[in-house]
Amino acid sequence: xxxxxxxxxxxxxxxxxxxxxxxxxxxxxxxxxxxxxxxxxxxxxxxxxxxxxxxxxxxxxxxxxxxxxxxxxxxxxxxxxxxxxxxxxxxxxxxxxxxxxxxxxxxxxxxxxxxxxxxxxxxxxxxxxxxxxxxxxxxxxxxxxxxxxxxxxxxxxxxxxxxxxxxxxxxxxxxxxxxxxxxxxxxxxxxxxxxxxxxxxxxxxxxxxxxxxxxxxxxxxxxxxxxxxxxxxxxxxxxxxxxxxxxxxxxxxxxxxxxxxxxxxxxxxxxxxxxxxxxxxxxxxxxxxxxxxxxxxxxxxxxxxxxxxxxxxxxxxxxxxxxx
Amino acid sequence: xxxxxxxxxxxxxxxxxxxxxxxxxxxxxxxxxxxxxxxxxxxxxxxxxxxxxxxxxxxxxxxxxxxxxxxxxxxxxxxxxxxxxxxxxxxxxxxxxxxxxxxxxxxxxxxxxxxxxxxxxxxxxxxxxxxxxxxxxxxxxxxxxxxxxxxxxxxxxxxxxxxxxxxxxxxxxxxxxxxxxxxxxxxxxxxxxxxxxxxxxxxxxxxxxxxxxxxxxxxxxxxxxxxxxxxxxxxxxxxxxxxxxxxxxxxxxxxxxxxxxxxxxxxxxxxxxxxxxxxxxxxxxxxxxxxxxxxxxxxxxxxxxx
Ligand code: SF4
Ligand code: SF4
Numbered sequence: 189x190x191x192x193x194x195x196x197x198x199x200x201x202x203x204x205x206x207x208x209x210x211x212x213x214x215x216x217x218x219x220x221x222x223x224x225x226x227x228x229x230x231x232x233x234x235x236x237x238x239x240x241x242x243x244x245x246x247x248x249x250x251x252x253x254x255x256x257x258x259x260x261x262x263x264x265x266x267x268x269x270x271x272x273x274x275x276x277x278x279x280x281x282x283x284x285x286x287x288x289x290x291x292x293x294x295x296x297x298x299x300x301x302x303x304x305x306x307x308x309x310x311x312x313x314x315x316x317x318x319x320x321x322x323x324x325x326x327x328x329x330x331x332x333x334x335x336x337x338x339x340x341x342x343x344x345x346x347x348x349x350x351x352x353x354x355x356x357x358x359x360x361x362x363x364x365x366x367x368x369x370x371x372x373x374x375x376x377x378x379x380x381x382x383x384x385x386x387x388x389x390x391x392x393x394x395x396x397x398x399x400x401x402x403x404x405x406x407x408x409x410x411x412x413x414x415x416x417x418x419x420x421x422x423x424x425x426x427x428x429x430x431x432x433x434x435x436x437x438x439x440x441x442x443x444x445x446x447x448x449x450x451x452x453x454x455x456x457x458x459x460x461x462x463x464x465x466x467x468x469x470x471x472x473x474x475x476x477x478x479x480x481x482x483x484x485x486x487x488x489x490x491x492x493x494x495x496x497x498x499x500x501x502x503x504x505x506x507x508x509x510x511x512x
Numbered sequence: 513x514x515x516x517x518x519x520x521x522x523x524x525x526x527x528x529x530x531x532x533x534x535x536x537x538x539x540x541x542x543x544x545x546x547x548x549x550x551x552x553x554x555x556x557x558x559x560x561x562x563x564x565x566x567x568x569x570x571x572x573x574x575x576x577x578x579x580x581x582x583x584x585x586x587x588x589x590x591x592x593x594x595x596x597x598x599x600x601x602x603x604x605x606x607x608x609x610x611x612x613x614x615x616x617x618x619x620x621x622x623x624x625x626x627x628x629x630x631x632x633x634x635x636x637x638x639x640x641x642x643x644x645x646x647x648x649x650x651x652x653x654x655x656x657x658x659x660x661x662x663x664x665x666x667x668x669x670x671x672x673x674x675x676x677x678x679x680x681x682x683x684x685x686x687x688x689x690x691x692x693x694x695x696x697x698x699x700x701x702x703x704x705x706x707x708x709x710x711x712x713x714x715x716x717x718x719x720x721x722x723x724x725x726x727x728x729x730x731x732x733x734x735x736x737x738x739x740x741x742x743x744x745x746x747x748x749x750x751x752x753x754x755x756x757x758x759x760x761x762x763x764x765x766x767x768x769x770x771x772x773x774x775x776x777x778x779x780x781x782x783x784x785x786x787x788x789x790x791x792x793x794x795x796x797x798x799x800x801x802x803x804x805x806x807x808x809x810x811x812x813x814x815x816x817x818x
Contacts, residue, residue, distance in 0.1 A: 208599055208775030209582045211589055215682040218673035239805040247809050276671015276691025283651040283670045291784055294674050295650035336798035343797070344790040348648060348783050349677035355783055358790050362797035370804055391808035484772045487779040
């Protein structure tokens, strides 16, 4: 086990780690890819995009507003499809609205989406057809008010689990998610809106990407040993790719100010970078659930700390001479 | 909105954080005492009668007949189709550091000088006081019974899988081909008519004991004292403490080694304990996002005027 970069606390030596025949302690999440990471990405894109659409409408950027409204409706629709597709019993998706439970982010999110998705859809349809413009404006405002919650709640959704690489990042995850959402929405605006109107999208997208990469690093730094799940296997490859893509997006936006090709390319890179980051987080969670080390080592460290703080109570009852 | 929810949740939280009877906290009135399991692994002989009785009584389908090579364990772990799981742990003795081992060994398994000891333990859903699976279930399919146990309603579950990711013990899982989540019901059908669960009924050594949780805790304390007096220093109770991270388990254990050796988490915490803070932070993040969007327009407009 690596002890990580300078300044990080070293993990418990490997010899201290014990398990039952190397079997995982947790059951692996049954959430699948691309449904769930795709949902996290699309929900963020839509949520931040609706706020961007409302701002564009308010400031007279009709082209940007239309692009964002269409993008948000499509993303919201696809994310609902992904959610329902991931259910074990798709015919029972309406059971999501059977009750309202603040202890279940999935319940809260279902209610949130069932208000947000129609609003976003009405906003887009009204914009496209020119029908019922006042209703369209109200819908645009409602979607803009609910959008940021849609983008943020998914962090609580994945962190409210026993999965170490998700739960142990719960302090920073909402900020990672909204920054990633801003990057994706800004990127979409840069990709598809009239060039004269893309400036706010570029500011939002590049700032989002920079903050996302910074907060992801901070989150990993602070979460302790489960950070290792982000630095191995698929998660590592996805997060490398996310860094490259988002980094390239920011560099292009800064270097090629205003030029069409670079703006479009930069937008695409930001959108892709945001998606890759969600995949990285998703895969890190899965691999941290599959390896008992991620469950046992941090819990052991917690017990050791507690027994250090409360002397006289040993974290480990005396063991007789049994080898392991 | 998220901030409102956090407030609402905080108001409802006492039941999540305090030492309360879970059935009372879930709104049951005049309910019977909380029932549970005490699994004394020191007397388990690894016969797996519990696994078989559970499958038979609950019509749990067969889920593969492979040999794993993990001692006598071909069940591997708990899941949708294994609601009892007997773990087998073979430990070679380390002569260098075992002054008290002879006594431990003899008392624990009766194998005084074989050079190994064999730990066996029948694992099951813990029916947590603060059950993460139940907290996160969006449909209300998982519910708290009047007996303080945690049960899935198979006609409600839509297979969202949230409970699977939330359980800190790796108990509940979604059944392949069926799509819904399944786990031990503590034989809700049997115990609600005064019978004992199938596994406890069949256990030939009384390793699995069923009864009111208060009585089981007293019995477990006596058994632990007895073992310690007999020199079995590594005997310990797991899930007995009502102040642990899940508020104590409705199904708890007497173990002879550290929990992780049996495939149990050493210090499980119900994930929803941190949910109020997660909601608060999600609320702040949402506001920050809305603010950033506003700022990006302000900055653009200012830039245009210049
Ligand atoms: S052990 Fe897992 S499945 Fe059983 S009640 Fe606790 S959280 Fe739920
Ligand atoms: S899979 Fe079923 S029991 Fe589990 S959280 Fe979802 S609806 Fe509830």
